[in-house]
Amino acid sequence: MKRTAVCLALWLAVTTAGAAVDLAAGAAKAQVCFACHGPQGVSQTAQTPSLAGQPDGFLQWQLVFFRSGVRKNPVMQPMAASLTDDDIRNLAAYFAAQKPPAAGSNGAADAALYAAGQQLALRNRCASCHRDDYAGMQAAARTAAQREDYLLSALRAFKAGTRTGGGVAAMPDVVYPLGDDELRALAHFMAHLP
Ligand code: HEC
Ligand code: HEC
The missing domain is CATH 1.10.760.10 (Cytochrome c-like domain)
Structure with missing residues (x-):
C-alpha cells in the first residue's frame, strides 16, 4: 500500500x-x-x-x-x-534539551474547566501515550504547559481531519467522539497542569 x-x-x-x-x-x-x-x-x-x-x-x-x-x-x-x-x-x-515552559505560564486556571478536562483526560486515557506528567514520549508530544490556544487548534485540526499524523498516530481516533466543549476543557487542563 x-x-x-x-x-x-x-x-x-x-x-x-x-x-x-x-x-x-x-x-x-x-x-x-x-x-x-x-x-x-x-x-x-x-x-x-x-x-x-x-x-x-x-x-x-x-x-x-x-x-x-x-x-x-x-x-x-x-x-x-x-x-x-x-x-x-x-x-x-x-x-x-531546552527547559520546557514553566507550569503556570498560561495564567490562572478556571477550576471547573480544569476539573472537566482532567476527567476527560482520565476517561480517554490521554496519559497512556503522553505520560502521567504530560511530558510526552517518543512520537507523542509534550502537552504540559503548552500554549492553550495552540493545544486547542491542534485538537480541532485532528478532529477536522486536517492534521492526520503519519499513520502511526492515534490522535484522529482519540478526538473523533469528542465535542468542541470537550476539546476546550482538555486544552485548558493540559495548559494549566501544575
Ligand atoms: C514564521 C514563523 C515560524 C518560524 C520562523 C518557524 N516556525 Fe515552526 N511553527 C510555526 C507555526 C505557526 C507552527 C504551528 C503550525 C500548526 O498550527 O500546525 C509551527 C509548528 C512547528 C512544529 C510542530 C510543533 C508541535 O508542537 O506540533 C515544529 C517541530 C516546528 N514548528 C519547528 C520549527 C523549527 C525547527 C524552526 C526553525 C528551523 C521553525 N519551526 C521556524 C511558525 C514558525
Ligand atoms: C495512542 C496514543 C495517544 C493517545 C491515547 C493520545 N495521544 Fe495525543 N498524541 C499522540 C501522538 C503520537 C501525537 C503526535 C501526533 C502527530 O504526529 O501528528 C499526539 C499529539 C497530540 C497533540 C498535539 C501536540 C502538538 O504539540 O502538536 C495534542 C494536543 C494531544 N495529542 C492531546 C491528546 C489528548 C487531549 C488526548 C486524550 C483525549 C490524547 N492526546 C491521547 C498519541 C496519543
Missing part, C-alpha cells in the same frame, strides 16, 4: 541515524526559529507552539511530516523544505 510505503520511508529518515548529533549546529540553526517559537523555543506568539522540552522523536517526526507535506502548514512547510536529515536531528536534539 502507498501509505505503508510512505510511513516506512519516513520511519527510515527518522531512525537511520549514523552520524552523531551536533548540538552546537542545532543551536545555530535554531536561531531563525526563535522569531516565532520564542527564545530557546518557549513561545510568546499566538497559535505558535513552544518546542522547548519536546521529546526528540516527536520533533523529528513533525519536521519530517512538514518537509514531506504529510503535515500541512503554510509557514512551516517552507521552513522545513530545506532542512536535511542532519539538520532535523540536530534541531530536534537542541530543542529537546
Whole structure:
C-alpha cells in the first residue's frame, strides 16, 4: 500500500541515524526559529507552539511530516523544505534539551474547566501515550504547559481531519467522539497542569 510505503520511508529518515548529533549546529540553526517559537523555543506568539522540552522523536517526526507535506502548514512547510536529515536531528536534539515552559505560564486556571478536562483526560486515557506528567514520549508530544490556544487548534485540526499524523498516530481516533466543549476543557487542563 502507498501509505505503508510512505510511513516506512519516513520511519527510515527518522531512525537511520549514523552520524552523531551536533548540538552546537542545532543551536545555530535554531536561531531563525526563535522569531516565532520564542527564545530557546518557549513561545510568546499566538497559535505558535513552544518546542522547548519536546521529546526528540516527536520533533523529528513533525519536521519530517512538514518537509514531506504529510503535515500541512503554510509557514512551516517552507521552513522545513530545506532542512536535511542532519539538520532535523540536530534541531530536534537542541530543542529537546531546552527547559520546557514553566507550569503556570498560561495564567490562572478556571477550576471547573480544569476539573472537566482532567476527567476527560482520565476517561480517554490521554496519559497512556503522553505520560502521567504530560511530558510526552517518543512520537507523542509534550502537552504540559503548552500554549492553550495552540493545544486547542491542534485538537480541532485532528478532529477536522486536517492534521492526520503519519499513520502511526492515534490522535484522529482519540478526538473523533469528542465535542468542541470537550476539546476546550482538555486544552485548558493540559495548559494549566501544575
Ligand atoms: C514564521 C514563523 C515560524 C518560524 C520562523 C518557524 N516556525 Fe515552526 N511553527 C510555526 C507555526 C505557526 C507552527 C504551528 C503550525 C500548526 O498550527 O500546525 C509551527 C509548528 C512547528 C512544529 C510542530 C510543533 C508541535 O508542537 O506540533 C515544529 C517541530 C516546528 N514548528 C519547528 C520549527 C523549527 C525547527 C524552526 C526553525 C528551523 C521553525 N519551526 C521556524 C511558525 C514558525
Ligand atoms: C495512542 C496514543 C495517544 C493517545 C491515547 C493520545 N495521544 Fe495525543 N498524541 C499522540 C501522538 C503520537 C501525537 C503526535 C501526533 C502527530 O504526529 O501528528 C499526539 C499529539 C497530540 C497533540 C498535539 C501536540 C502538538 O504539540 O502538536 C495534542 C494536543 C494531544 N495529542 C492531546 C491528546 C489528548 C487531549 C488526548 C486524550 C483525549 C490524547 N492526546 C491521547 C498519541 C496519543
